Amino acid sequence: MGTEVIYVLKAALKARNGLWRRIEIKDSQTLGELDYIMREEFGHDTWDHLSEFYRGLVWKSEGFGEIYPDADGRGTMIQINQLDLSEGDQMEYVYDFGSEVHHSITLEKIAEPEKGVLYPRIVSKNKPEYRYCELCTKEGKETIATWICIECSEGEGRSVLLCEDCLEGEHCDHYADEIVY
Ligand SMILES: [Zn+2]
Ligand SMILES: [Zn+2]
Known part of the structure; x- marks a missing residue:
């Protein structure tokens, strides 16, 4: 053991389950890094508002600490491998405690990293259903x-x-x- 692994996560917007992203992140990377890619992919501000990850799909269950977008906050530096997650486990991600946007995150599998790949990264996403101007x-x-x-x-x-x-x-x-x- 001791070798690095990646976590394959499927994140979805709870109010719109058809909107999802599959994210790969190294186990040594942090919730701050996961927060940033969640914000970018789900159209949230990367410069404003608090967010937090929670164990299980229940808001206000065990929270892993608040995250400020400027890389501050108790949850920011927590490494993914400190969360003690197993395949199939889920997390709740809440962005902005004013408008409360809820997301589900499922750990689909733990895998070996590929050489020369920058993590975290998006490996797949929902087929877009475009609407028109x-x-x-x-x-x-x-x-x-x-x-x-x-x-x-x-x-x-x-x-x-x-x-x-x-x-x-x-x-x-x-x-x-x-x-x-
Ligand atoms: Zn208008
Ligand atoms: Zn137009």
């Missing part, structure tokens, strides 16, 4: 929507989906969220 659609163009205008969506009671260019038009002062596929 409504303004472009009106002009007969098919452009993938990358933004949802929160302000217009709330005002109109439906999802107002836009591409980058159209968001910068009449919606440029509106509060918008990036769409993750």
Whole structure:
């Protein structure tokens, strides 16, 4: 023993199980590193808001410590191999204790690392179900929507989906969220 292994994790957004990422991370890497890739992949801020990992799929079970995005916080430096996880075990990941975005993480298997690979990395993800910009659609163009205008969506009671260019038009002062596929 003593050789390094990688953990193959499947992470999914709880409110939208069709959105998932398969992540490989070395057992010597930290929850801070896992937090960063979770934030990037699920469209969360990497510069703001607290997050935390929990044992089991239960929020407020055994927490592994808060993580601040600036690599601070009690959970940040904890190594994956300190969590005592076995294949099949699950964790809860909560981003932002204001809006509380919940994710499930399952340890699918423990495997040998490949030489010359940078970890953590994404090895697979859900097949994207693209939605299209409504303004472009009106002009007969098919452009993938990358933004949802929160302000217009709330005002109109439906999802107002836009591409980058159209968001910068009449919606440029509106509060918008990036769409993750
Ligand atoms: Zn557009
Ligand atoms: Zn708008």
